Amino acid sequence: MERKNSVCLLIAICCFSNLALGSQDLEGKWKLLKRSIGVSAMHMALLPNDRIIAFDRSHFGPSNITLPQGKCIKGVELETSDCYAHAVEFDPITRKVRPLTIQTDTWCSSGALLANGVLVQTGGYRLGERVVRYLKPCSDCDWEEDHQNGLISPRWYASNQILPNGKIIVVGGRFQFTYEFIPRTSDSDRKILYQLPFLKETMHSPKIPNNLYPFLHLSTDGNLFIFANDRAILLDYVNNRVMKNYPVMPGGISRNYPSTGSSVLLPVNLSSINVHINNNNKPVVHSQVLICGGTLPDSNENAAEAQIFLPAAKSCGRLTITAQNPKWEMEEMPLNRVMGDMILLPTGDVLIINGAAKGTAGWGAAREPVLNPVIYCPKINRFRILSPSLIPRLYHSTAHLLSDGRVLVGGSNPNVNYNFSALFPTELSLQAFYPPYFNLMSNRSRPSISTVKPGAFLKLKYTENFSLGFKLRSGDLGEIFVTMVAPSFTTHSFAMNQRLLVLELHGAVQKSNTAGDYIVQCSAPPTAALAPPGYCQLFLVNDGVPSKAVWVQIK
Incomplete structure (x- = not known):
């Protein structure tokens, strides 16, 4: 049966949204996979063996899962031995949980997969802020921590991006207006810290910066798109040179932590019809970034100091970062959302899930959990509200696409320690969200x-x-x-x-x-x-x- 290339690729990022958008059959569904994995999934990664790695921070106090006998930690940060696990491996098929050992604090850290499938995890808090950790994808592997050849600069609330040469760039962090590279394979990697004044320029204030966890996306031209607060640049990280300053995103909304919107690089279409010629007569595949949600710059201060929870934003901005004269195209989600996770689905759609309608990220700083996910189809700029969860997922919640097409959802702990009687209790559960394409499987x-x-x-x-x-x-x-x-x-x-x-x-x-x-x-x-x-x-x-x-x- 013949299907022309152009037709197939036209549909590629059009999603399934033309298949009866108004139908109630396309709402998706939820399933509880595990009532407790023992830790709250503040960080989440999927390894090539289809195991999920989830972890929180090591100074939360006791978790709900213990380490195997003989693996208790007695580190310099601890007054007594800690026999509780703060990281686990989860098998989404069997639902088995395996405790993992972390020696130093991973609170608000970052990570990426190396080209060989090893999970690299960088930075954190206190004595963990310069540590680089490695976890191989095997059935009995555990964390290996590198203190001697770790980060040059302390990284708390930094972001990572894997680069074309296989290295990882680590950008920013609290009061860190620099970037560096790992793994360290050259003298320059070991010694040079690259200045990035853009991160200082985009701070709302030292107290409420609104530019932590900057959004990083590798552009299709090999440069790095960096978004912080309400502005963005294109960075030539090889020569430490800003190639382009993008227009300020309209609306006066802050998008990064603690105002915490979310961002994705929209599907990149590799069809020959999508290749354009730039000013240097070189072919380029256009790429677009979508940024949604967030809140007003002073929202965190209002919540923390006056218990005033300002509305989250509905707005989204879409930007063709490879265009000669890029301009933001503004759209609105059907729901206000801060702390939402944006997950690319295999169909090319964007799932927006988790978060709150008022307040910001931070301890007890949000209200009105947004229980309904939203799906966005980039081809037709259209949103659709999906079926609600029964579990609020606020600060420190996560989501990840699984290989079977489900989206794993976990975490949420807007409390200083594990607290199961708070207004929004600590969540140790994992759910699976079944996007609307699962409904189509009954007749396709x-x-x-x-x-x-x-x-x-x-x-x-x-x-x-x-x-x-x-x-x-x-x-x-x-x-x-x-x-x-x-x-x-x-x-x-x-x-x-x-x-x-x-x-x-x-x-x-x-x-x-x-x-x-x-x-x-x-x-x-x-x-x-x-x-x-x-x-x-x-x-x-x-x-x-x-x-x-x-x-x-x-x-």
């Missing part, structure tokens, strides 16, 4: 990826052409597209390193000799600026219904 066949060729050991090279084999029930073939999703490190409403590419397809979908089997020809991303080296989830979408992902490694 869910594709199943069967082969990736050549892809030996599921490894792909840049520019490589490969065939993707998939299975469907006979007669259910519709519009096909393929997406590649880079997994994120999620904390404080920002999914660091999250990225979705719509791959270029070649020719028609071919029918295999085996009943229900099809083959589609694809191209791997052409450059590391489009897809930094590492592991990605590969999805095939048929008429708005995504397959389960297979993990591929591109390098």
Whole structure:
């Protein structure tokens, strides 16, 4: 059955929203996976073995899960031994929980996956603020902490982004107007701290900065987009040079911690029809950033000092960061939201989930939990309200896309310690949210990826052409597209390193000799600026219904 490339790719980021937007069948659903994993999931990451790593901070006091016998911690920060775990590994399929050992404080830290699939976690609080931690994706691995070759500068509330060369850039932090690189493989990595005055310029005030956890997105031209408070720059991090100052985002709303909106790089379409020529006669794939929610600059101060909880913002701004003269296109969500998580779905839609309608991030600083997620379709600029959760997810909540297409939701602890009788108690539970495409599976066949060729050991090279084999029930073939999703490190409403590419397809979908089997020809991303080296989830979408992902490694 022939499907022209242009048609497939047009649908690629149009989502399934044209399939009866007004229907009640597209509301999504919730399921409680685990009543308690023992810790509150302030930070969350997915490893290539499909295990979720969740952790909070080590000086919260006792958690609800203990370390194995003999693994109690007696560090220089502790007066007595700590036998409680503050990090866990969770298997979303079996729902088993494995306690992990962290020696130093990870409160409000950052992270990313290296190209080899190892989780790198950076900074934190007190004696953890310069530590770099590593966790390999294996069944019995535990955290390894590097104190000697850690960060140059203390990083608390910093952000990370993996780069085309496989290194990770670590940007900002409280009173840190600099950036640096890890892992340290050269003398300059070990010694040089790069100044970034933009971070000082965007502070609302030293007390309420509104520019912590800056939003970082690797542009398709290889430079780094950095957004803080209500402004953004494009940084050439190799030469420490600001390439572009973007217009101030309209509306007077602060978007970063503690005003805490959220941000995504919208799906990057790798079709040849989406390649443009810039002023230097070089081809460029356009990329757009979407930033939603947040609140007024003084909202945190009002909540902390006067118990006045100002309304969160409804506004979203969309910016083509690769345009010659970019301008913000402003839109409105159907619900006010601060501390919302924005998660890219395999269909190319954006899920906005968690958060509050009033107040800000911070201890006890928010009211009116927003229980309804919202889905946004970039192609038609349209929002839709989805089914509500029964569990409020406020400060220190998280969300992450799983390989089966569900979104894992956890965390929420707006209290100084674990407190189960507060107005908004500490949450140790994990839920799965089933986006609306699960409703479509009752009358549409869910594709199943069967082969990736050549892809030996599921490894792909840049520019490589490969065939993707998939299975469907006979007669259910519709519009096909393929997406590649880079997994994120999620904390404080920002999914660091999250990225979705719509791959270029070649020719028609071919029918295999085996009943229900099809083959589609694809191209791997052409450059590391489009897809930094590492592991990605590969999805095939048929008429708005995504397959389960297979993990591929591109390098």
